Amino acid sequence: MQAARHIRQLAGDSAVYGLSGVVDRLVAVLLIPLYTRVFTQADLGVLSLLDVTVTLAATVAVLGLDSASSRWYYDSADENDRRATIASSFWCQLAAAVLLAAVLLIFAPWLSRWFTGSADHASLVRLAAITIPLTTVTRVWNGLLRYQRRPWATLVLSTVRALGRVGLIVWFVVFCRYALPGVFLGRITNLTALSIVGIVLLWPWLRLSRFDLGRLKAMLRFGLPLAPAALGIWVMASSDRFILVALCDRAEVGMYDMAAKLSTVIALGIAAFQQAWTPLAYSILHEKNVERTYARVLDVYSLVGCAMATAVVLFGPLLFRVMTTEPFYPAVSCLPALVFAHFFAGAHFLAGLASRIAKRSMPLAWSVGLGAAVNVVLNFALIPLWGRDGAALATLLSYVATTIYLFAASRGHHPIPYRWSALLGCLAMSAGLILTARLWVPPMSPVGLAVRAALLLAFVPLGYWPIGLRWSHLRPTRTKTDSPNS
Template sequence: MRRWPHRPFLQKGVRLRRRFLHHAKCGGEKMSGNRGLFFRTLLLGASAAVSKAATFLLMPFYTAALSPEDFGASDLVVSAAVLLMPFVTLHAGPTLFRFFAGAREEEKRAVLSTAAVMAISGSLLFLLLLPLLRFWPVLRAYRYDLLFYVWSASLHSVLTQYLRATGGYTVFALLQPLTALCSLSLQMLFIVVGGLGARGYLLGIILSDLAASVFLLFLLRPWRLFAWRAVSRRMLGKMLSYGLPLIPGAAFWWLMSLSDRYFILHYHSLEETGVYAAAARIPALFTFVLGVFLEAWQYSALQVGEGEARSAHFARIYRMLLPVSVFGAAALLVLSAPLVTVLFAPDYRGAVQFVPFLVLAALFSSLSGFFGTAYQSALRCVPVFFSSMLGSGVNLLLNFLLIPKLGATGAALATLIAYFSVFVCRAHHTATFLRFSRYFKKGAVSLLLLLLSAGAVSMGALRAGVLLAALSILPFWCEGRAVFEVLVKKWRFLLKNYQKY
């Protein structure tokens, strides 16, 4: 280790940093299998709970401080950034995680260097294409906000994936709520004190992403592993062959989940777009919670073996995920109307008509993500592309047919049907290489009851909606009890042995 005899505090800082990294990674390195999955899920779950709780508690502030037009404008910029990021980074973040997590020591330098070159090249190209945004009327006034949003979010994403690939789930879990709280604090400052409206909302996200990225840069110091000479044509070809097919898939996924905002804006108004965007925040809680589990489990899925071992692993996880998803969707359907009343300002109360169908869309989105991870673990990206293309095609067609007549309710229905089609497609196709029960019969009964519950809640028949939601969980009651017992055992084990972790 390098010595600084005249600066002992620097030596101490290096030692503290190394100790911090060691303890941060122990959760990913010392535990494997179910224990490691449970530990990572607990860490990320606690982190996500803090982040989402802060966002939800501030929804009354957002809906009171921002008009539906401002909320809609900021949401359109964010959705445009979500579309552009995979193209700008060439999907460098997920590709880095996939190749770095299972790479040999001598390959890690090449993987990191190649991913950095991919992200830097795409970011520079995006800067050259920025003038084209002047021809997009909705984003013309926010094109520079969009540029810095994409840059900061891309840098944060790549560094976060690098952190996950090295097993630093503890740091990831701590950093996530801190970034969210920083973003929320800055947004309150810029919106209330600065009076910046939609631009203040975006600026808070940009600065918090930059702050988190600077922290990760100094913590991970990826420049020590980066080398231009390590960028090989062979590694670049392998990573591009994995990442590039995922870009159209990400674009198709955007068409399913976010393109409806632009249809509502075109056929109706920016105000209705803002109300619909606010409504989507409630089912986003469901997607986020299940996404935490899938994100934690993804690391285990990449480490599992081939053949029967992989099928058994996926079967065990799906047997837990499906009943939890159904129970969560039923609970959120029941709570959707009270949540809209409590969280949203009066101008946004019409969102209660859209939330129930968006909750079911979130259910099928999460289950589709589970089978998407199955493709990722098997390095089969083409089916992801075609299933996403199917869903986006269904969504676009239904957007054209339903939104002009039904408005935002039509958008919610189109999103639900699109995600359902992707789920059915992936569930059937993955059976060719992962053999386990998909519980289609039980799922069909639960789905029918959940659909009836969503329709009842949307029309204001809350009692009927609650009854139907309660009935929808009965087909998976036994599986749900088994999952609950497993979680209780894991929790007791963790409390008993927390000092080891």
């Protein structure tokens, strides 16, 4: 069957992209033992605030052109036309990134006072700003490899980037003893080297002669409505740090950020799925009965995603013991909400497929705007009550709201027969197993860990029933119109 063939293809690409995502995102996890032993909670709070500021600037600099370029790339099989798409997107993003970096350089003392109460950390803000334009080359490079369906090349790029980043940060922080500035010096050195190599290798795609103003205008008309959406995603994922530092302190931000970093364990798999699914979904767009494939992907995502989220939550206390130090152990209370926020972020990505196919970006923008508004309101309401746990709950509820809205809003653009019982059934299984462990199973004793492992193993047969997924769905079968030799 078509759906089975495409799901197996998606699984194969996701496995390789998964390795790429693991290698790249694992940097944040691998550096946790170093950070928690070298820096205080307040130091990590400052680092988190700088990171989310840089992420905000980099998000704005994209201008929605990442989504637009992926959509326009597949509109033509002509190599020169595709190169015009990539070059136009790259030079616009680079110009925007340089402009935003200049703004941060100018306002560095003011931002330092906002984050820390003094201008002493202005140099950190300036170092962080330098990384913004440097990320443009690697972002476009990685995107092009995905468009070309070259997962192994993506894996090599991610591996080199990750190993270089970890090694250089360890060198500057541990051996050179540069403390927080060493983190940014390591990043700058790594990104500079990769940018030089990337420009040389991609120059046939990036040369200015390929820049097409008309193509850029068309892509911006599609992408700019997504720019506020990208900003809204940043609000849902990161703005709570600023509210936490305003209503609590930098140490609370550091604790929360540590839980957020450890919750990205599930994001590794979800990011791999997203990177593999986008080009595959567009490339099979004109095949017969493709809607059945799209619907079946949500079934598979529900089962696998909920199983992964349940595993991270059940073994969260062990994860904190292994990766952090004792002052950070209480932050494990944030983990369940943050982990399932990642799950709903992946579901939101699936929900927007119909709108992307129809080249209708406004439902995506409105959905994220709703989520951002819910997030900000709930952060101000819940953080005074529960601190970092309130921020985690606000993040989860905002992703739930935006996902529900987008599924509802996208139905009229490209109808896809999703089975909601599969998604809801898997979520119910996860909630039941996690609640059972929380109420009756010790978190760290050998017996408790064994019981938690048994609960996790029980998820597969329990989830198998509500989702209705059978191995026959993934096994190719011939139809009456199939040729025996096809």
